[in-house]
Amino acid sequence: MNYIALFTSDIVGFICGLLSSVFVARHLGPKIYGSYIFIMLILAYFQHFGRFRESVSILPYLKNHSEHEKTIFSLGFLINCLMGTITTFMLIAIGSFFSLFSDFSDWIYPLLSLMIFCEYFLIFTTYALSYQAKFKLLAGLTTIRPVLQTAGFAYLYFFANSQKAVLQYFIVNAGAMLLTALVGAYLIRNYINLSFLQYREINIKLYVKNSLLFYLTDIVDFFTKKGVATFVAAKLAVSNLAYFSMIFTHFDLLRFPNSALGTMMYPALSKETSDKKQRAYISHKVFFNFLIFPPILVAAFFLYPKLVILFYGPEYEIITHYFPYILLIGAPYLITYPISHYFSSNGAPHFEGIINVLSLSLQIISVLLFSYLKDFSLLFAVLSQAFGFAGFTFALLFTYKYRRLNSHE
Secondary structure (H helix, E strand, O other), X not given: OHHHHHHHHHHHHHHHHHHHHHHHHHHHHHHHHHHHHHHHHHHHHHHHHHOOOOOOOHHHHHOOOHXXXXXXHHHHHHHHHHHHHHHHHHHHHHHHHOOOXXXXXXXXXXXXXXXXXXXXXXXXXXXXXXXXXXXXXXXXXXXXXXXXXHHHHHHHHHHOOHHHHHHHHHHHHHHHHHHHHHHHHHHOHHHOOOHHHHHHHOOHHHHHHHHHHHHHHHHXXXXXXXXXXXXXXXXXXXXXXXXXXXXXXXXXXXXXHHHHHHHHHHHHHHHOOOHHHHHHHHHHHHXXXXXXXXXXXXXXXXXXXXXXXXXXXXXHHHHHHOHHHHHHHHHHHHHHHHHHHHHHHOOOHHHHHHHHHHHHHHHHHHXXXXXXXXXXXXXXXXXXXXXXXXXXXXXXXHHHHHOOOOOOX
């Protein structure tokens, strides 16, 4: 029942994400939409570099220190607030100094700052509810944001002027995140207290070490996902950034079965001390993916060109030429991705970081090679990102086969 609730939530998120993408892309057009994506890319840099990953490292810590539950969650919430404040100051200072948002109203700063705080808190809420195994509540919470955002985007699509709508889309985005965060705060209110004052009782060194490992891994993962996009933003026209973003946003939408699996797998693996049972559990989930993904990928291959023309219009037809490459190269990545939870749930995310380093290296080599041999184009950008998926899959399977992290049986 928990998986059905989470899967249903992810289906809703998939539909809302698709509709939101349609509204924004079609309303703004490739050029203005590219500017919107550019701001989101800048925001992503601040969100990832300012997030210390104190939330995700809580569950591996509690595997052997369950008596510290309230203290560690209270401390995690405090660190979230501190890092949100620091990141906001960095955003305002760097954004103003380099005039990153000079083409937009100054209201962009408070909106992006609000999105930073809400993003940090929503991640914290996710892991808190996962640890408590309140998956139905989590499913309901994660449905609120996409539904509110899609409704707001629909309103702007039908009633707002496209030349002035970029800031309004950020208002809707920030508003949806804020309302969801407030609901989340109510659901985990028992963790928002002064228990962090008892931090001396916990193994603070272990907790900080785990957080740092997750943080460094997350930085590598960020560049794996956004590195080529940054190169596209610097090298190609802003409309190409819009096309590139749309292609991989649509590919990300296909991950929705893994989202539900991951929400359940991570806390389950974090509490399991037997390596044999962990691997049996993972094998079961990967087998599930072998059953569910082939029809999804086949449907996407044949329907995607028609859906793009129907929903986005002929000006976005170019992305239909490149999406099949992503489906063919990225299929093994989607199916085997649940294995990655083995490393993070055992408090060893650095192995996933090493895997991402290989993926990132392939992307960098591809970008440099394509740039050297021929003028860099959108096709080469898409292929470079796709090669990263292939590298990740190979390194993930190899590492999982030859590295065991938990000796307890």
